[in-house]
Amino acid sequence: MNSKLDFKPQLFTTLRNYNKKTLMADVMAGIIVGIVALPLAIAFGIASGVTPEKGIITAIVAGFIISLLGGSKVQIGGPTGAFIIIIYGIIQQYGFEGLTIATLMAGAFLILFGVLHLGTIIKFIPYPIVVGFTSGIAVTIFTTQIKDLFGLSIDKVPSDFIEKWWCYICNFGTIDWWCAAVGILSVVVIAVTPKFSKKIPGSLVAIIVMTVAALLLKQFAGVTSIETIGDRFSVSNAIPEAHMPTITWDTIKELVPPALTIAVLGAIESLLSATVADGVIGDHHNSNTELIAQGVANLASPIFGGIPATGAIARTMTNINNGGKSPIAGIIHAVVLLLIFLFFMPLAKYIPMACLAGVLVIVSYGMCGWRSFLSLMKNPKSDVTVLLITFFLTIIFDLTVAIEVGLIIACLLFMKRVSEVTDVKLIENEINEESDMIKGNLEHLTIPEGVEVYEINGPFFFGAGNRFEEVMAAFGDRPKVRIIRMRKVPFVDSTGIHNLTNLCEMSHKDGIQVVLSGVNPHVHAALGKAGFYESVGEENICSHIKIALDRAKEIVGEKK
Structure with missing residues (x-):
């Protein structure tokens, strides 16, 4: 401000x-x-x-x-x-x-x-x-x-409507x-x-x-x-002190x-x-x-x-x-x-x-x-x-x-409407990069075996904080790596950070590594200030989905 x-x-x-x-x-x-x-x-x-x-x-x-x-x-x-x-x-x-x-x-x-x-x-x-x-x-x-x-002719009019x-x-x-x-x-x-x-x-x-x-x-x-103002009030033109x-x-x-x-x-x-x-x-x-x-x-x-x-x-x-x-x-x-x-x-x-x-x-x-x-x-x-x-x-x-x-x-x-705008979805098999397609490069990014990619689309705040649990509950498989794409997340609040932290801790207990992709500078700063990177690791914060997929391959290879 x-x-x-x-x-x-x-x-x-x-x-x-x-x-x-x-x-x-x-x-x-x-x-x-x-x-x-x-x-x-x-x-x-x-x-x-x-x-x-x-x-x-x-x-x-x-x-x-x-x-x-x-x-x-x-x-x-x-x-x-x-x-x-x-x-x-x-x-x-x-x-x-x-x-x-x-x-x-x-x-x-x-x-x-x-x-x-x-x-x-x-x-x-x-x-x-x-x-x-x-x-x-x-x-x-x-x-x-x-x-x-x-x-x-009413002596006292009630105040209630x-x-x-x-x-x-x-x-x-x-x-x-x-x-x-x-x-x-x-x-x-x-x-x-x-x-x-x-x-x-x-x-x-x-x-x-x-x-x-x-x-x-x-x-x-x-x-x-005909009642007048003078009948009800004493009118004065004296300037008040x-x-x-x-x-x-x-x-x-x-x-x-x-x-x-x-x-x-x-x-x-x-x-x-x-x-x-x-x-x-x-x-x-x-x-x-x-x-x-x-x-x-x-x-x-x-x-x-x-x-x-x-x-x-x-x-x-x-x-x-x-x-x-x-x-x-x-x-x-x-x-x-x-x-x-x-x-x-x-x-x-x-x-x-x-x-x-x-x-x-x-x-x-x-x-x-x-x-x-x-x-x-x-x-x-x-x-x-x-x-x-x-x-x-x-x-x-x-x-x-x-x-x-x-x-x-x-x-x-308003919060209900904004939370409805925020979407969490699972991306399966291949990723079509819109930016690459605009440039004329139609290369598809293949998701390696043992890796799940989720994308958050919209602000990740308390109104949309439970979407991960809802989406992941629909899938019974346990991957080795979960990539969370956040390129379309304009901001994150404390509840969103709390939910991400819980996700990392739960994944860690299940032997699953979380990797973040496409985090914008504002969200990156908010996560860093909240100490989120201590639980996920700075090396698992990637600027682009290609880098995140390469990192996921490394982790899968290490676990094998």
Whole structure:
């Protein structure tokens, strides 16, 4: 692993050739993205179980740092829907102080991921797992919004997924039709706005229209049942003071699992977003730099009362579609949000909760990726298994369990597939050398009497370690020499070395000499380091099958 720190923020690279035209494009994109981010930040904050201003603070602080230090030109950071369920669960179990500590720990983990050059590795997390937990999160977010969307009169909604839906069904008779109208119309407005304007975000249009409608209904029609943000929260535009929580060793040990979940999910989502952006703008982001920036952002956000943040695909695409060229657009987006927070935040108290529920319904629909889900259902059974297990574990239990179990199953299936690729076979009578045939030499190599030749084709690791016993059990003869061809073995692990050592010891007891042929330098070094050559003898390690056959003839001759 390369020990050199891979930290090269894109901002400083793009500023070398920056000009007025690029600045104007970034300013316009930044303003639009800031306006788009406003309703989402408020909605994500409330849905996560915190006050609306904490969502905006997160978008300001984290959004600024991710653009300042990130490895992508156009990445926009902030709170996202993927974190809603995790944050809500952590607050319920550990309180807001626990969330703050878990977010700080996640920030440290993300920086460590970047320093250890894990950026490229994280992108190899199996696609069925990503689709499974993303779809599961989308279903869970949708489920949490039913009460507010329809204005149901429920004192306390159960946390369990199945119990929650049963509670909704039992209490659906308490529906408030005014709230339901606001919620459903908000969904319709958000869905149809892009058909009229690509620039104006539908969520902002829905919030403005529904807020005005709710105020008019209250003023002139006496409708007071439409709950607003101000009815549930006290809204403030005061910039929070920096606060560092009290951290103990016991707290750290307790919060490692949720902190790792935040870090892994944040890394996956940010790198996925950056990769999607690369495909659109024809660029390449620096994964490790992006992870370090995400880590710093998640260290700063909770100190100012914020929640976990990551790269947001929807806002990043909005940035690209509106002409964003560099990280300056992301910085301007954070400044726009700060100005809105300082001067217009008190107006947020008039926004109907049903309208925010409508915004999150659209967010959950965008996240669910039902087309990808259905297409994966046509894939091999192993992929379908990982997909469904991750999906159902996400909605029934939680994301931490889903990711852990999903990764374990995916790893086991991967090892099974690799072990199936590795083949051990007995070569009888003659060996046809492919390399000689390519050169035009069709000479066949005859296997002497009393010699068996086995060939390993593929990696020889613990998943394929018992293949020798299986193959040799089919043959009752006892040769004088066993040649093992390893020219197609790219690597060997400790279990493979252990099995080879056992084979040599068993063969030695039976009076059979083992000769290795075609061992590549990497495998040769691994065998030598493990002390394998002490049991087989350095003279019985041959670079080519011809040399191995000559050596076998010598041994047979000596034994005769």
